[in-house]
Amino acid sequence: MRCRHVLASLLATAVLAGCGGGIYLGWGDDDFGPPSVNLAAPVTSVPAGGTVRVVAAAADENGIDEVALYRIDGDRAVFVASDLSAPYEWDVLVPDDGRTTLRLFARATDGWGERADSRELVLTVTP
Known part of the structure; x- marks a missing residue:
């Protein structure tokens, strides 16, 4: 039977x-490890109070469930936004608080719940 x-x-x-x-x-x-994720911007410097478009590329053999974007403020990661489907891209407001750099990273989550972070993207903030 x-x-x-x-x-x-x-x-x-x-x-x-x-x-x-x-x-x-x-x-x-059947999971062969965490996803891969990269974050990029078309510029290396941004004006304070302006916006910058950032794009993430993520891949995994089990698919990508979500890519989240974070900004580094001091020693903590601040959630900015997330995207559930490619293309993973965001227009980020550049803080006008006197900082000289904008530090961002992307976190991808695969179909098994494993996560991986991109390298930090550092942009120069101009007055």
């Missing part, structure tokens, strides 16, 4: 896969 259920499940998987959907059957851990 169990064999009949396994066969029916495999047949359903094959039929659904041909229609663009499907059921994933797997055993063990």
Whole structure:
């Protein structure tokens, strides 16, 4: 009886896969590590009080669930925004508080819940 259920499940998987959907059957851990993520901007300096567009690229064999953007203020990370689908890009307001650099990073979360942070992106803030 169990064999009949396994066969029916495999047949359903094959039929659904041909229609663009499907059921994933797997055993063990199919996650090969955290995602990769990079953050970039088209400029190296930004005016205080202005905005700058930043773009993240993220990839993982299990897909990307979310990419979040953070600003570094002193020794803490401040959440700015998140995006659930590519392209991952944001227009960031540059603080007008006397700082001389804007430090940002992106955090990607994959389909297994693993996270990875990009390298810090440092932009010069001009008065």
